[in-house]
Amino acid sequence: MPTAYANRILRINLSNGNVTKKPLPEGLTKQWLGGKGIGTWLLYNELKLGINPLSPENELIFATGPATGTIVPHKGFILCYKSPLTSIYGSSSCGGFFGDELKRAGYDVLIVEGRAEKPACIWINDEETQIKNAEHLWGKDAFETNDIVKEELGDEEIKVARIGVAGEKLVKFASVTTDYSRVAGRCGPGAVMGSKNLKAIAVRGTKTIEVAKLDELIEFMRQFLEMVKKTPSTGTSYPTWGTPGGVNGANLMGVFPTRYWHKGTLQDFEKINAETMRRRIVIKDKACYSCPVNCSKISKVGEGPYVGAILEGPDYETLYSLGGLPEINDIDAIVAAHELCDKLGMDAMTAGNVVAFAMDCYDKHIITNKDTDGIELTYGNQEALVQMIEKIGERIGFGDILAEGVKEAAKRIGKGADYLAVHIKGLEPAGYDGRGLKGAALAFALADRGADHLTGSVYTYEMRGDIDRLAYEGKAAFLKDCEERFAVFDSMVFCRFLRDVYPWNTLTKVVQLLTGLEMSENELQIIGEGIVNLARAFSAREGISRKDDYWPERFFKEPLPDAASKGMMLDREKYDAMLNEYYALRGWNENGIPSAERLERLRLGHVANHLKDLNQKVES
Amino acid sequence: MVIVKVFGNLKTILKTPELEIKIGSKDNTVNSVLNILTKQFGEPLRRELLDSTGKIKAAYSIFVNGKNIVLSSGLSTKLGENDVISILPVVEGG
Numbered sequence: 001m002p003t004a005y006a007n008r009i010l011r012i013n014l015s016n017g018n019v020t021k022k023p024l025p026e027g028l029t030k031q032w033l034g035g036k037g038i039g040t041w042l043l044y045n046e047l048k049l050g051i052n053p054l055s056p057e058n059e060l061i062f063a064t065g066p067a068t069g070t071i072v073p074h075k076g077f078i079l080c081y082k083s084p085l086t087s088i089y090g091s092s093s094c095g096g097f098f099g100d101e102l103k104r105a106g107y108d109v110l111i112v113e114g115r116a117e118k119p120a121c122i123w124i125n126d127e128e129t130q131i132k133n134a135e136h137l138w139g140k141d142a143f144e145t146n147d148i149v150k151e152e153l154g155d156e157e158i159k160v161a162r163i164g165v166a167g168e169k170l171v172k173f174a175s176v177t178t179d180y181s182r183v184a185g186r187c188g189p190g191a192v193m194g195s196k197n198l199k200a201i202a203v204r205g206t207k208t209i210e211v212a213k214l215d216e217l218i219e220f221m222r223q224f225l226e227m228v229k230k231t232p233s234t235g236t237s238y239p240t241w242g243t244p245g246g247v248n249g250a251n252l253m254g255v256f257p258t259r260y261w262h263k264g265t266l267q268d269f270e271k272i273n274a275e276t277m278r279r280r281i282v283i284k285d286k287a288c289y290s291c292p293v294n295c296s297k298i299s300k301v302g303e304g305p306y307v308g309a310i311l312e313g314p315d316y317e318t319l320y321s322l323g324g325l326p327e328i329n330d331i332d333a334i335v336a337a338h339e340l341c342d343k344l345g346m347d348a349m350t351a352g353n354v355v356a357f358a359m360d361c362y363d364k365h366i367i368t369n370k371d372t373d374g375i376e377l378t379y380g381n382q383e384a385l386v387q388m389i390e391k392i393g394e395r396i397g398f399g400d401i402l403a404e405g406v407k408e409a410a411k412r413i414g415k416g417a418d419y420l421a422v423h424i425k426g427l428e429p430a431g432y433d434g435r436g437l438k439g440a441a442l443a444f445a446l447a448d449r450g451a452d453h454l455t456g457s458v459y460t461y462e463m464r465g466d467i468d469r470l471a472y473e474g475k476a477a478f479l480k481d482c483e484e485r486f487a488v489f490d491s492m493v494f495c496r497f498l499r500d501v502y503p504w505n506t507l508t509k510v511v512q513l514l515t516g517l518e519m520s521e522n523e524l525q526i527i528g529e530g531i532v533n534l535a536r537a538f539s540a541r542e543g544i545s546r547k548d549d550y551w552p553e554r555f556f557k558e559p560l561p562d563a564a565s566k567g568m569m570l571d572r573e574k575y576d577a578m579l580n581e582y583y584a585l586r587g588w589n590e591n592g593i594p595s596a597e598r599l600e601r602l603r604l605g606h607v608a609n610h611l612k613d614l615n616q617k618v619e620s
Numbered sequence: 621m622v623i624v625k626v627f628g629n630l631k632t633i634l635k636t637p638e639l640e641i642k643i644g645s646k647d648n649t650v651n652s653v654l655n656i657l658t659k660q661f662g663e664p665l666r667r668e669l670l671d672s673t674g675k676i677k678a679a680y681s682i683f684v685n686g687k688n689i690v691l692s693s694g695l696s697t698k699l700g701e702n703d704v705i706s707i708l709p710v711v712e713g714g
Contacts, residue, residue: 232679233712241628243714248627252686252706270637274709275628316714432713453713460713465681465688497712564686 002210004066004514005029010107012122012129014196015056015114019129024108029066030517031603036091036490037531038109039063039080043089044538044607046111053084053188054170054195056115062102062161062201065493066514069103069209071221073228073291075493076100076178083187084195085172085350085405086426086450088539092175092189093454093490095288095296096182098203101159105205116197121149124203134199141165142177142345149202161201164345166393167194171403173350177342181312182288185347187427187449212516220513224501228292233500238295239285241274243316248273249463250320254563255436257429258324259379260353260360261422261554264433265562271329272319280331286312288495295497299335306336314338320431321352326359326385333382337389344393353428354402354409355388357421366415373397424451425539425548432459434551436565439467439475442578445549446479448535454496456482472574476582484528491531530602532586533594537607540614546592549579589615622653622699627708633664643699650682651695653705669707681710 011020024038032038039061051057060081067074076099083090102110105126112122121134137145142164149160159178167174167190174190175183211217229235237245247269250256254264270276277299284298300310314322314334322337323329341348355377361367362377369376373391375384375398391399401409406428410421422429427450434441443456453459456479462469467478488507489496492514502510504521511519519527536544551570559569583590587598593615596608625638634657641656654676658666671677682689683706689697699705 232677232710236679237709237712241709243712245628245709246711246713248706248708249681249683249711252683252708253688254686273627275631457713460711463711463713465690468691564683 001212001516003029003516004070004209004211005034006064006103006106006108006207006209008107009109009111010124010129011111011113012131013114014112014116014120014131014198017131021107029515031527032531033066033488033491033511033515033527034108035063035065035078035493036080036093036487037527038491039078039091040089040531040534040538042109042111043080043082044534047082049541051082053082053087053090053192056113056196058082058192058195060112060189060192060196062099062110062112063493064099064103064108065491066511067492067494069100069289070211070514071217071290072510072514073288073293073495073498075288075495076182077102078490078493079176079184079189081187081189081192083426083449084170084191085188088425088450088542088544089448089535090187090189091449091490091535092184092186093493094176094178094182094184095495096179097289098159098161098178098182099493100289101203101205103205103209104207105203106207110201112193112196112198112201115195119197119199121199122201123153124201124205126204126206137199138168139165141343143180143343145200146177146180149200153202153204155204158202158204160203162199162345163190163193164343164393166344166346166403167191168199169393169395169403170194171346171392171395172405172408173347175345175347177345179312181342183342183347185349186452188347190345211514213513217513220509224506224510225292227501228498231500234293234498238293238497241278242295242297244274244277244297244314244319246316246463247319250432252563253436253463253469254560254565255433256324257320257431257433259327260325260356260420261433262360262558263562264436264560264565266324266327266329268329272323272331272334276331277314281335291495293497301332301335304332306332309336309339311335311339311342317431318348318352321349321356322385324431325352325356326381327379328382328385330382333385337382337385340386340389340393344389346393349430350405350428351389351392353422354392354406355385357406357409358388358398358402360420361413361417364420366417367413371398371413419552419554422552424551425449425544427451429453432463433560433565435555435560435569437462437469438472438570438578439469439478441551441555441570441575442475442582443479443482445551445579446483446582448532448539455486457486457496457499458482460499470568472571472578476578476585479582480585483532484525487528487531488524491527526602530604533599533602533604534607536588536592537594537599537604537611540593541610544592545614546579546590549592550575621701623702623704624653624657625704625706627706629668630665630707633668634661648699649695650684650689650697650699650705653699654695679710680707682707
């Protein structure tokens, strides 16, 4: 019976040029489904403890899911690696079409390891795999690289995952770009790729993906697509406004991070909201493979100093990072800055954070023009934002320090800059201020890759009023369920924006129809729980524990000043209680280390052995 | 007097992002303001904002001074002088 899997893992070692194709073990799909589940399992078991993320020993694991390449709406793939930005577990998912092409070439998973001697490009053409010289591509931006690779290989249908100059220069938050500008951006996968001297991976696949129960799946999809259309988020909000639809609400609530996390409302935020985008710059709506939602917006600046800037975006997250944080309410400038990040190949969320962090240091006279190579890093200076992004991507002057990310840059700047720096576990947060969203505060703090919004996604339910955003009570249990459901999402690999149409029972149904695996809701939830624990175990071995599950000190001391969140901050006692409750529900000890008992119940006995020392430390 | 701010398609229907509405001492809830608005702007507003049963569509949120009314008394939420009512597409997140 078909299973929706390609049933193979392709492994490419760039140090010795070895290419191996191995069957995907059936046990692996049963225990981990695909995508994030399988990627995290491989990463945990294959990486040695304590390796340098930029060494040849790190791996880039491109993992597709059972939904990839099928008629069921999905994202393309998820990338798993040890993050050079945080030195812990790293993953980043990516929409677009690269994952589908990889799976149609016959591979569920692509593992890249080692380091090429010279700049290289991998070319996967169905069964044929070559490692080609890419010296002529080194120094090219992410857009040019895409065009040149396609032209050289002579097929417009080829999909290319590549890095820009930021990846070559090992900017710690460099991204991997696919399609025109679909990006796996968070936690620096582009730097890992750059450290391997790997400029691009080109894929062409022509095989068919067969699902387990096609007739039933078609019937399921008829009803499912109706549901997608009827549901407010997928039928109205995302298609009409995209993620920027959140800008109004976040500002009115006072949780839109502004002036580098000192304020919660951007003055004249209407100038960068979804309506302004629609009126002024959006030229087209776009969707991923087999998705009816069309959440993505293609924007182009039509006039003024940034005329011609074009990109897939901006998104809510970049409107916050390149608009709110540096206090820039010019939508054209945000498009230009975002386009530059995409061109250089770096995460626009972290890029906005590091520049705004430097603006805060400048504002407080911790740094001066002498440090910034003469750039006046004042809030609202859009020219300075663009100039600084360029310097970061090229690692020129002060940009070389900021290219390390906020945590390390604060250390190097010194003079109290670390008090201002906003990150959790080394990752700069997404655009929701935890002082006004207590569940999101917990979710960001516990997310496996650092201050991430998507791992738990609790912010959505708090932002739209499904649950009380100011309550601490009940959030731990709510988060646990969300994390497990979304770990399954990331293993299928589903887009988070379909969250409202996939309660557990629908999720279980689609897993069965695609894969033929007769799983119950409970079994699926256990897979999700296993993934959460495995990712935590990966990072616990690297030194992560309770001390890392906190927002920066100033979020407990300095209240939000604006709108409906005026006066709000995190209450340490209540926050601790929420954290304790979460650990207890997870079966983790008071230091946030997964217990042997829980790990064994999740069939992760060998992981329990690895964590024995960490658990004993607490007991003694 | 209360201030009503609208976002999304509502701005086109009301032809303004903001307007002031007089409320009485008895008719001082969100619901009474919505009644005044739908009377003034008629069918186009009703179609955009309300479902076939007359309820606010799930695609819209209503905030009073930045607080979502679903977490207070819903449409019965009482209004005071100079309160700001925002009617906006629901925040889904990104």
